[in-house]
Amino acid sequence: MTAVDSTASKSTGVAPITVPPFAVISGAQVRRTLHGSEKRITELVETTYRVHGAGDSVNPPSYFLRFPDRPCSRIIALPASIGGDTRVDGLKWISSFPKNVTAGIPRASAVLILNDHDTGYPFACLESSIISATRTAASAASAADWLSRGRSRPTRVGFFGVGLIARYIHTFLVGTGWSFDEIGVHDLSADSAAGFRCYLEQSGTSSRITVHDSAEQLIRNSDLVVFATVAGQPHVSDLSWFAHNPLVLHVSLRDLAPEILLASTNIVDDVEHCLKADTSPHLAEQLTGNRDFMHGTLDDVMAGRVTVPTDRPVVFSPFGLGVLDLAVGKYVYTEVARRGELHVIDNFFHELSRYG
Numbered sequence: 001m002t003a004v005d006s007t008a009s010k011s012t013g014v015a016p017i018t019v020p021p022f023a024v025i026s027g028a029q030v031r032r033t034l035h036g037s038e039k040r041i042t043e044l045v046e047t048t049y050r051v052h053g054a055g056d057s058v059n060p061p062s063y064f065l066r067f068p069d070r071p072c073s074r075i076i077a078l079p080a081s082i083g084g085d086t087r088v089d090g091l092k093w094i095s096s097f098p099k100n101v102t103a104g105i106p107r108a109s110a111v112l113i114l115n116d117h118d119t120g121y122p123f124a125c126l127e128s129s130i131i132s133a134t135r136t137a138a139s140a141a142s143a144a145d146w147l148s149r150g151r152s153r154p155t156r157v158g159f160f161g162v163g164l165i166a167r168y169i170h171t172f173l174v175g176t177g178w179s180f181d182e183i184g185v186h187d188l189s190a191d192s193a194a195g196f197r198c199y200l201e202q203s204g205t206s207s208r209i210t211v212h213d214s215a216e217q218l219i220r221n222s223d224l225v226v227f228a229t230v231a232g233q234p235h236v237s238d239l240s241w242f243a244h245n246p247l248v249l250h251v252s253l254r255d256l257a258p259e260i261l262l263a264s265t266n267i268v269d270d271v272e273h274c275l276k277a278d279t280s281p282h283l284a285e286q287l288t289g290n291r292d293f294m295h296g297t298l299d300d301v302m303a304g305r306v307t308v309p310t311d312r313p314v315v316f317s318p319f320g321l322g323v324l325d326l327a328v329g330k331y332v333y334t335e336v337a338r339r340g341e342l343h344v345i346d347n348f349f350h351e352l353s354r355y356g
Helices: 006-012 027-034 038-053 098-103 129-148 164-175 191-202 214-222 259-262 280-288 298-303 324-338
Strands: 022-024 063-068 074-082 088-095 110-113 122-127 156-160 182-186 207-213 223-225 248-249 267-268 294-297 315-316 343-345
Touching: 022 324, 027 088, 027 129, 027 267, 027 324, 038 074, 038 098, 038 129, 038 164, 038 298, 038 324, 088 129, 088 324, 110 129, 110 324, 122 129, 122 324, 129 164, 129 207, 129 223, 129 298, 129 324, 156 164, 156 214, 164 191, 182 191, 182 214, 191 207, 259 280, 259 315, 267 280, 267 298, 294 298
Parallel strands: 022 122, 156 182, 156 223, 182 207, 223 248, 248 315, 267 294, 267 315
Antiparallel strands: 022 343, 063 074, 074 088, 088 110, 110 122
């Protein structure tokens, strides 16, 4: 730690203010820290939802940077601040370039900046595509658990869209105690569907794996449906496909027509955040002119303020809160520091005296 103004501190008797060293944490370090910690991270995400629900956070609207020459691509800034035991501020800067997939590289890339609670100085930059996928998967696994309480626990899971996020969600479901008799797979890309099937087989699952030719087949044959696509607008509109009242993890947010949401129980991570950016819930609000179709947040369910009925589909639509990235990122930072593996950039902040 580097002292900023120890003279003033001596004269006032106040503890000296210090600037933390700045560290860079690679994706390899992030993965090594998070691998095999599915239960712990899911518990951390649930704790963060509770802290956010209690108001001990700041989570402004995300900012979307879009490009006239690349309309399908975007970069999103998620600033946030979380209190509780985490006490950290920061920003996730995450890009989504869908055309990357055709080149054989992931759609999303990201960094996470952590800022010191007391001085505001950034103290870490972390590779964050893994952190983002992890907090998304942990949120989905938590929702699958809490929203299936009081109804038959799903034994058939279907993945609609089978990229990196789907892989992480499957890993977190298994890592938090789920097992399935059947796993369904559907993707517009046959190669992606085959690749996901290969991943499932290599994971050692004993579930029967079926690659479905149509979305209808997948949904009708799944008690738990995971949407993890790159869809920009609704493409599933037939309510009869959901007649068996499945639990739907609507992670990609824009797959379902508003009419399906209006006939379902709708749970989100944050109401204000989810009703933006032409998400399916946002379109439902525009269609009806009200928010009566919203039943509450996952924190409401965990706290017992909302009871989930069993006589209709249940749709969880998480917009993805920056406070979750901060909580997981701070956990990674703390663990890497504990192992003595921080890569500190010496003299990153050079001007630390006001008068030279």
